[in-house]
Amino acid sequence: NAGVTQTPKFRILKIGQSMTLQCAQDMNHNYMYWYRQDPGMGLKLIYYSVGAGITDKGEVPNGYNVSRSTTEDFPLRLELAAPSQTSVYFCASSSGTDNQPQHFGDGTRLSIL
């Protein structure tokens, strides 16, 4: 079982560059999430989706965009990378049932220089 797969695992970007962080899940989960985790801190929600074609903002959406064209995939787009976006990014998914947990990918470490 692959679960939640994130690519790439590491990336270094220059200021102003763009990139897409990929996230795919094979559990047929309706709900998917993007978080960022700054050093020594907890997780902050960037965007989430409750199904294909439906997305919504979390706590810290500025500087990011998402799309959800399929149930399996939930890519996160950085349009103009800034040093403040240096962080570890986690994708997660869940069935949406109340007592079911979120399943997390292994994270992408992104550095903006």
Next chain:
Amino acid sequence: AQTVTQSQPEMSVQEAETVTLSCTYDTSESDYYLFWYKQPPSRQMILVIRQEAYKQQNATENRFSVNFQKAAKSFSLKISDSQLGDAAMYFCAPRAQGAQKLVFGQGTRLTINP
């Protein structure tokens, strides 16, 4: 607004002893679900245990158990017989019934002393 507080940024315990990590959830909801996640140095987020607020019995998973005090809105994580592999950041994350999102606490870094 719903607030989750983990009041202990860092904790340490001797190997084989018991440690309790605190978490409080300030909410007006009566039904919710509580999750504890572990994040070891590998940085994976691993589910440790879950607790349903409507259940009177505290959840237990091997050496891990929840001490749920509903009136105090507190659900602490108790780790018995601590092992070196328990060293990690621990996050509590409640979710109100019907809510689409978890609310994560700030985390507690647990060190196990051999």
